[in-house]
Amino acid sequence: MKSILTLTAKDLRRRLASPAGLILSLTIPLAMGGMMLLAFGRMTGTGQRDVPQLRLVVVDQDESPISGIITGATQNPEAAERMHIERAASREEGERLLRDQDFAALLIIPKGFGEALLGSQQVELELVKNPAQRIMPVAAQQITEVMALYLSGAARLLGEDGLKIKQLFEGEGWQDTPALTSLVTVMRDRITSVSDLLFPPLIEVGTGGSESDEGSPGGFNFISWMYPGMIVMGLMFTGLDQMKDLLREREAGTLRRQLAAPVSARHVLIGKVLSVALVAAIAQIILVVIGSLVFRVSWGDPLALAAASGLIVLAVTGFAALLYSLVRTERQGDAFGGILTMVMAMLGGAFVPLQVMPEWLKSVSQLTVNHWCNEALRSLTSGGGWSEMAPYLGVLAGMGVVSTAAGVLLLHRRHMRGAL
Amino acid sequence: MRLGSLPLVLSIARQDLRLTLRDRSSIFWVFIAPFIWVFLFGTLTRPSDPTKTRIGLTVLQQETTPMAERLVEGLRAENFDVKTIPPGGSVPTGDEAPARTLTIPAGFQESIAQRRKVQLDLREGKNANPEGTFAVQVALHKASVRLLADEALGGFSPGDDTVRVRASYAGNARIVPSGYYQTIPGNLVMFVLIAAVTYGASQIATERKNGILRRLSAAPLRKSELIAGKLLGRVAVALVQVGVFLLIGLTIFRISWGTSPAGLVLLLAAYLLSAAAIGLLGGTLFASPDAASGVGIVVVLVMAAMGGCWWPAEVMPRWLQTAAYIFPTGWAMNGLHELLSWGGGLREVGLHCAVLALFALGAGALAAHRLKPVA
Numbered sequence: 001m002k003s004i005l006t007l008t009a010k011d012l013r014r015r016l017a018s019p020a021g022l023i024l025s026l027t028i029p030l031a032m033g034g035m036m037l038l039a040f041g042r043m044t045g046t047g048q049r050d051v052p053q054l055r056l057v058v059v060d061q062d063e064s065p066i067s068g069i070i071t072g073a074t075q076n077p078e079a080a081e082r083m084h085i086e087r088a089a090s091r092e093e094g095e096r097l098l099r100d101q102d103f104a105a106l107l108i109i110p111k112g113f114g115e116a117l118l119g120s121q122q123v124e125l126e127l128v129k130n131p132a133q134r135i136m137p138v139a140a141q142q143i144t145e146v147m148a149l150y151l152s153g154a155a156r157l158l159g160e161d162g163l164k165i166k167q168l169f170e171g172e173g174w175q176d177t178p179a180l181t182s183l184v185t186v187m188r189d190r191i192t193s194v195s196d197l198l199f200p201p202l203i204e205v206g207t208g209g210s211e212s213d214e215g216s217p218g219g220f221n222f223i224s225w226m227y228p229g230m231i232v233m234g235l236m237f238t239g240l241d242q243m244k245d246l247l248r249e250r251e252a253g254t255l256r257r258q259l260a261a262p263v264s265a266r267h268v269l270i271g272k273v274l275s276v277a278l279v280a281a282i283a284q285i286i287l288v289v290i291g292s293l294v295f296r297v298s299w300g301d302p303l304a305l306a307a308a309s310g311l312i313v314l315a316v317t318g319f320a321a322l323l324y325s326l327v328r329t330e331r332q333g334d335a336f337g338g339i340l341t342m343v344m345a346m347l348g349g350a351f352v353p354l355q356v357m358p359e360w361l362k363s364v365s366q367l368t369v370n371h372w373c374n375e376a377l378r379s380l381t382s383g384g385g386w387s388e389m390a391p392y393l394g395v396l397a398g399m400g401v402v403s404t405a406a407g408v409l410l411l412h413r414r415h416m417r418g419a420l
Numbered sequence: 421m422r423l424g425s426l427p428l429v430l431s432i433a434r435q436d437l438r439l440t441l442r443d444r445s446s447i448f449w450v451f452i453a454p455f456i457w458v459f460l461f462g463t464l465t466r467p468s469d470p471t472k473t474r475i476g477l478t479v480l481q482q483e484t485t486p487m488a489e490r491l492v493e494g495l496r497a498e499n500f501d502v503k504t505i506p507p508g509g510s511v512p513t514g515d516e517a518p519a520r521t522l523t524i525p526a527g528f529q530e531s532i533a534q535r536r537k538v539q540l541d542l543r544e545g546k547n548a549n550p551e552g553t554f555a556v557q558v559a560l561h562k563a564s565v566r567l568l569a570d571e572a573l574g575g576f577s578p579g580d581d582t583v584r585v586r587a588s589y590a591g592n593a594r595i596v597p598s599g600y601y602q603t604i605p606g607n608l609v610m611f612v613l614i615a616a617v618t619y620g621a622s623q624i625a626t627e628r629k630n631g632i633l634r635r636l637s638a639a640p641l642r643k644s645e646l647i648a649g650k651l652l653g654r655v656a657v658a659l660v661q662v663g664v665f666l667l668i669g670l671t672i673f674r675i676s677w678g679t680s681p682a683g684l685v686l687l688l689a690a691y692l693l694s695a696a697a698i699g700l701l702g703g704t705l706f707a708s709p710d711a712a713s714g715v716g717i718v719v720v721l722v723m724a725a726m727g728g729c730w731w732p733a734e735v736m737p738r739w740l741q742t743a744a745y746i747f748p749t750g751w752a753m754n755g756l757h758e759l760l761s762w763g764g765g766l767r768e769v770g771l772h773c774a775v776l777a778l779f780a781l782g783a784g785a786l787a788a789h790r791l792k793p794v795a
Contacts, residue, residue, distance in 0.1 A: 024714040031718050035725035039736045052735055098590055099762065102734065102741065106590070120582055127587040132757035133734040134598045135551055141587045142558040148583040149562055153569045155582040194572035196535045203532070203564035204539045205557065335445030343456065352464045355519075355545075361460075 003263045007271030012278050021241045026283055029234035030290065033227055037295060040222050054083045054139055057106045059094045064114030065169055070107070070147065083143075098128065104136035105129045107144060114169070117155050118162035153198070157190055221382070227297050228377030229350030231287045232370050233341065235312065238283040239320035240337035242276040246411070247330045250420050265415050269408055277317040284309045300380045304389060308376045311393055314400030315369050321407025325414065344368040349375075372396045428641055429649040436623065436653025437660070446619050450661050454611040455668060462603040462673065475552040478518035480505045485529035487567065492524075494563030497578065500556070519545045520556055532571065540564070592763030593678060597732060600673045605756040606729035608665045609749050612658045612692065613723065616699030617716035620654045624703025625712040628792070647700070647788045654696035662688055678759035683766040687759065690776035691752040697783035698748070704790035723747040728754075748779045 015022075060067045071087060074080040086103065088094035094106040108126040116123035127144050129137035155162060164183050167173045173180065196202070249255040258268050288309065291297040299305045323340070327333045345351070347361070348370025354362055365371045376392035414420040440446050477500045479492055484507060496502050503518070505511060511521050523541040531538040542560065544553050570576040588594075595601055627633045636646060669675045677684055699716075706712035724730060726740060727749025733741050744750030755772035758764040 020711075024718075027718050028721065031721055032725070035722060035730075038740055039725065039731060053738065055738075095590060104734065117582060122582055122584065124584050124586050127585055128590045129587060131589040131591045131594045131596055132754075132761040134596050134602070134732045136734045137589075137596075138551070139554065141585065142555065144585050144587075146558060146562055146565075148581065148585050149565060151583040152581040153565070153573070153576065156569070156573050156576065156580075194569075197532075197568045197572045198565070201561075201565055201568055202535065202537055203568060204537060205560050205564070206539045206541050207544070207557075331445070335448065338445070339448050339453065342453065346457070346460055352461070356464050358463070 004267050004271050004274065007263065007268060008274040008278065011271060011275035015242060015245070015275060015279050016282075022238060022279060022283060025237035025241050026234050026286060028237060029230040029287075032233075033230040033295065036226050037223060052136065053081070054136055054143065055086070055101075055103045056083060056140055057086050057088050057094045057097045057103045059088050059091055059106065059108045061111040062109050062113040066114030066117055066151075067109040070109060073147075095128070098130055102133070103130060104133055105140035105144075107140075115166060117151060118158065118166040118169075120155050120159065120162060157194065158187075159190075161186060223295050224297050224381035225353070225378060227291050227295050228381060229345065229348070229370070229374050231284070231291065231377065232312065232316075232348070232373040233345045233350055234287055235280055235283055235316045235373075236319065236341045236345070236370070239276060239280050239316040240323065240333070240341065242279045243273075243317075243320035243324045244330055244333050244337075245276075246272060246324055246420065247327075247333060251330075255415065255420055256418070266408075266412050269411050269415060273317060273321050273404065273408055273411075276320060277313055280313045280316055281309070284313055297381055298383075300383060301385055304386055305380055307393060308380060308389060308396075311396040311400055312373045312376065314404060315373060315396050318400045318403030318405075318407055319369050321411065322403045323407075325407050325410035344370045347371070348373070369396075369399055372399065422642075422645070425641055425645045428639060429645050429652065432636070432646070432649025433652035433656055436650065437656040439623065440615075440619055440653075440657045441660075443619075446615070449618075450611070450615045450657065451664055454607045454661075454665070457611075458600065458603045458607050458668075458673065461607075462600040475499075475555055476501045476503070476519050477556055478503045478505065478511065478521045480509070480511055480521055480523045482507050482524060482526040483528055487529040487532060487571075488524045490570070491528075491563055491567050494566055495522075495559060498559035498563060500559060517545050520553060521545070522556075522560065532568070591761065593676070593759075593761055594763070595676065595761050597757055597761055600669070600675050601760060602732065604665065604669045604673060604675055605753060605760065606724075608662065609691070609727065609752045609756070610720065610724040610729040612661055613695045613698070613720045613749065614717065615657055615661060616654050616695040617702050617720050618713040619657070620696065620699025621702030621706070621712035621716045622709035624650065624700060624791075625706055625709040628703075629707070629709065633791075643791070644788060647784070647791060651693075651696050651700055651784060654699050655692050658692040658695055662692065676760070679763055680759060680765035680769075683759050683764065683769045686766065686773050687752070687755045687769045687776070690773040690780070691748060691755075694748040694776045694779035694783065697780045697787060701783045701787040701790070704787050704792075723749045726750065727752065745775075748776055751775050751779075 058071050060071050071085065074083055074085045086097060086101075088097055088106075091106075091108060094108070097103055098106045106128040108128070110124065110126065113123055113125075125144060125148060127141055129141065131137075158165065161183060164173065164179075168180075191199075246255070255268070259265055288299065288305070292299065320337075323337055324333055327336055347365050348368040349357075349365060350370060354365060354371075357365065372392050372395045376389050376396060379388040379392065411420060440450070477495065479495070479502055481488055481492070481504055492502060492504060507526070511518065521543045523543075525538065525540070528538055540560065542553075542556065566576055566578070589596070597605070624633075627636075633646075637643075639646075641649075666677060669677065702712050702716045702719075706715065726736075726744045727733075727747050728736075728744060729749060733744060733750075733753070736744075745754075751772045755769045755776075758768045758772070762768065
């Protein structure tokens with residue numbers, strides 16, 4: 001035992017003396033996570049997604065006070081934060097802006113819009129969506145439809161009196177004080193009769209959070225979901241990069257020379273694999289700390305996190321040992337390791353939630369180490385505890401023990417054959 | 421470049437192509453991995469326009485009054501796949517848990533009749549599609565306003581709406597970049613650059629380290645001709661890669677590459693040149709092949725994400741969308757959207773080609789300046 005610890009400590013010192021490989025292994029997932037955070041996290045400090053600003057071009061061919069309500073929608077500070085409206089003089093200019101400046105959609109308010117609305121005649125708003133965008137044009141359509149609904153409601157509320165208001169907009173009828181007073185009274189009564197239902201709407205929609213996150217406001221937290229996948233990918237890269245050292249030692253002949261020392265070959269290999277596990281554990285600690293400080297991930301119960309981390313490190317080390325017991329050269333290890341890491345990350349749900357995968361892919365996903373590692377960590381970041389994590393830990397322990405034991409045995413056999 | 425040295429230049433390029441195609445791992449990364457990515461991400465991000473597809477919504481009705489039923493009907497009219505759970509029922513959990521659950525509380529109708537505020541509870545399931553949830557929120561708002569207006573004004577059905585919205589897509593092609601139309605262009609742009617920067621850069625670094633570049637410099641070639649040969653080698657690899665992408669896109673994934681073959685060829689040619697030049701530059705910046713490919717992959721991943729290869733650029737903050745144009749990936753993706761989504765032609769991608777050619781010139785000139793055959 002003492003000899004194994006001595007070998008492990010020596011190996012660990014050597015590995016940490018040249019940390020370039022470790023740094024690079026961690027940089028790739030951190031760079032990917034950082035980009036996702038920039039794109040979707042919006043640095044809100046909570047990891048919650050923020051809706052991107054909707055950019056709309058409006059061509060007001062009507063130029064009436066009614067169309068002015070639409071074009072001036074962003075005078076409301078809350079609306080201005082969510083939406084940017086750019087006015088264009090003509091349809092051609094609007095289409096040019098839509099294409100060249102990546103607006104989501106072009107809204108055209110036709111001539112006679114206000115007059116038709118006040119006259120309760122059907123009228124159409126035209127929305128031209130940007131075909132090079134997928135999400136925001138759809139949002140623009142939905143918001144325009146809501147606006148159309150409100151305007152239809154307003155037209156209905158005005159009824160035939162809309163024409164009188166239209167005359168007032170045109171500057172007529174201001175001298176007829178009795179008629180004006182009567183109109184104001186009628187309007188006030190109508191608005192009062194519906195105000196308790198509609199201003200503001202009596203029905204409110206509360207978003208209580210995710211099903212798995214009872215009582216926690218805001219629901220699904222993208223960063224907390226995404227970061228575990230990145231961590232596991234980083235650990236896989238780390239484990240493989242560190243295990244590659246075995247083949248480098250074979251090239252240098254240092255492994256064979258160690259056979260002359262008064263330690264068994266098995267002890268040497270166990271020491272090597274243990275030192276890889278320790279580097280992976282250091283990587284795990286670094287990634288967890290970065291997750292807390294930079295990505296604001298909440299890891300829940302520290303003991304549960306420690307248990308999950310330990311088993312993830314075991315599983316990752318086992319995977320790396322098994323792979324390097326099967327490949328012959330460093331180049332093969334690089335190739336197969338890189339390929340398997342990326343494919344398993346993808347299938348294991350690092351980039352895409354399992355829920356959106358077809359059933360057959362979900363089954364394939366369960367064959368990957370990443371799946372169980374990701375789910376164990378995600379159960380913690382979504383507020384779960386030991387009970388939610390237990391099934392994942394059980395599988396990880398099994399996978400880790402079997403793959404590490406198999407890897408060490410196979411490596412030992414190769415070593416004794418002189419192939420290592 | 422002298423005409424007489426052309427065979428030598430081509431020979432260097434041919435040798436580079438041969439070396440890359442002989443390497444089994446490069447075969448995977450160049451020709452197999454991109455299509456696994458395309459297939460998986462393309463399948464998982466297939467078109468999900470909520471105005472065209474039916475989004476799942478489970479409604480837990482704690483009362484079945486006429487008003488609650490009208491609200492449910494209003495949601496059905498918004499094209500949702502609505503499943504209702506009657507009073508006393510419970511929402512499935514675990515794997516059967518719905519993506520979104522709306523609860524209509526007991527006393528809903530009574531509250532409205534007495535003009536008291538009433539709150540509907542919308543819960544998003546774990547990992548629910550956010551676009552779908554946004555659509556549900558908007559539709560729920562519409563359905564509840566319509567219900568209240570109906571109550572206040574006495575009849576307010578969609579057929580009576582004074583204002584309607586006619587929506588259409590601009591451009592000639594009108595193909596929205598979702599599913600394979602996002603993943604194929606995105607992966608083409610990313611994997612061409614990955615191959616150029618990782619294999620290209622590490623190959624140059626390896627050849628310098630092994631003294632191959634020094635030996636090549638003894639050939640009757642100018643330095644610019646050596647650079648041209650190396651550049652052509654990277655372009656040849658990328659050309660094969662792009663050819664496979666175009667072919668597989670057409671035959672297996674059945675996407676349209678737009679209506680302007682000339683525009684597409686010119687845009688891709690300009691992009692290949694810029695990717696090859698960046699790969700060459702990478703090889704001159706690092707002494708070790710591992711560092712060249714390791715740092716290269718990180719740089720490419722950042723460029724790909726910012727350029728809109730991973731997700732639609734529109735979801736990123738505005739400043740990040742603008743910053744994407746610092747990289748060739750941003751110009752290439754925008755150019756491909758011009759051709760595929762807008763149905764544009766040579767004129768529309770002229771600027772993109774010019775900027776990409778400038779990237780190629782700049783990176784190529786810098787690589788030529790830095791390239792030293794001796795390690």
